[in-house]
Amino acid sequence: MVVMNASSAVPPEAADASGSGAPHRSGFACFVGRPNAGKSTLTNALVGTKVAITSNRPQTTRHTVRGIVHRPDAQLVLVDTPGLHKPRTLLGERLNDVVRTTWAEVDVIGFCLPADQRIGPGDRFIAGELAQLRRTPKIAVVTKTDLVTPDALAEQLIAVEQLGKELGVEWAEIVPVSAVRDEQVGLLADLLVPLVPEGPPLYPDGDLTDEPEQVMVAELIREAALEGVRDELPHSIAVVVEEMLPREGRPEDRPLLDIHANVYIERPSQKGIVIGPKGQRLKEVGSTSRKHIEALLGTPVYLDLHVKVAKDWQRDPRQLRKLGF
Numbered sequence: 001m002v003v004m005n006a007s008s009a010v011p012p013e014a015a016d017a018s019g020s021g022a023p024h025r026s027g028f029a030c031f032v033g034r035p036n037a038g039k040s041t042l043t044n045a046l047v048g049t050k051v052a053i054t055s056n057r058p059q060t061t062r063h064t065v066r067g068i069v070h071r072p073d074a075q076l077v078l079v080d081t082p083g084l085h086k087p088r089t090l091l092g093e094r095l096n097d098v099v100r101t102t103w104a105e106v107d108v109i110g111f112c113l114p115a116d117q118r119i120g121p122g123d124r125f126i127a128g129e130l131a132q133l134r135r136t137p138k139i140a141v142v143t144k145t146d147l148v149t150p151d152a153l154a155e156q157l158i159a160v161e162q163l164g165k166e167l168g169v170e171w172a173e174i175v176p177v178s179a180v181r182d183e184q185v186g187l188l189a190d191l192l193v194p195l196v197p198e199g200p201p202l203y204p205d206g207d208l209t210d211e212p213e214q215v216m217v218a219e220l221i222r223e224a225a226l227e228g229v230r231d232e233l234p235h236s237i238a239v240v241v242e243e244m245l246p247r248e249g250r251p252e253d254r255p256l257l258d259i260h261a262n263v264y265i266e267r268p269s270q271k272g273i274v275i276g277p278k279g280q281r282l283k284e285v286g287s288t289s290r291k292h293i294e295a296l297l298g299t300p301v302y303l304d305l306h307v308k309v310a311k312d313w314q315r316d317p318r319q320l321r322k323l324g325f
């Protein structure tokens, strides 16, 4: 596969990334891109563990989830943001604010563009915003390369280079990857590392994320609750973990973590969709998310889920705060 050097922003020591002489580097990177561009999947692939939340529905990453790539020569802290989009609700505006704040704080930005989608108005909107961030280096990441032919990929790489020229964004690199096939993911890390400053590790070895556990657990539940829901429900579900406590009186070698969580919807009419006939759907949501939570936390879990209505929570500032926005 090709890597195109759009400019020569990589300092010389990059050639010796894993070599003994190179100084240790550490810093923050974030992936931006339109909804469904593959940002979360790429974060997971780089970190090697499921930390960000993926879904085949757009706009599912609400929280800024960090994954941490530990290497002998560097530590990359990955910040995963929601997609930037034209805001229609208060929640939409808040999400965009989160994205812009994140951009201004990171050392390098990866702009994700799916290989199988034509560059559209959404991508141009983001590229235009990126052009205004003069000092932060940007890598264009062409994602999902496994979905296209080599010819189509080559065309997309050229289109991305063209997009940069047109809107005045200077790409430090343009790199094609497939997160699903784990192709060029390591190379992407190699290209990101030289763009973060020299410095000691920011997080202890072994940490994958500093997102509070409760938020990650809530995201796993939300992801399961969204699965298979076809209409506009994705924008109407929020999950809050009320309590996470080790069950008392358990033998030391057989611990159990009690988790109580509320699934919030906007209208009573949505309750049936989430719960399903005879509660079957909610049961599945519970057992699916429980498995993921157990894998994440490494302990058996008892999960107690309740569905509640928080009327029009997307438009109400007080509700938004309560739900963590």
Ligand SMILES: Nc1nc2c(ncn2[C@@H]2O[C@H](COP(=O)(O)OP(=O)(O)OP(=O)(O)O)[C@@H](O)[C@H]2O)c(=O)[nH]1
Binding pocket: 033, 034, 035, 036, 037, 038, 039, 040, 041, 042, 053, 054, 055, 056, 057, 058, 059, 060, 061, 081, 082, 083, 143, 144, 145, 146, 147, 177, 178, 179, 180, 181
């Ligand atoms: N074939 C293929 N599919 C991918 C790849 N990366 C992501 N996908 C799929 O694309 C869809 C969207 O991926 P996400 O990682 O959730 O995208 P995102 O950009 O984080 O999406 P938002 O959270 O909505 O902004 C999912 O169905 C993924 O499985 C890839 O390398 N190859």
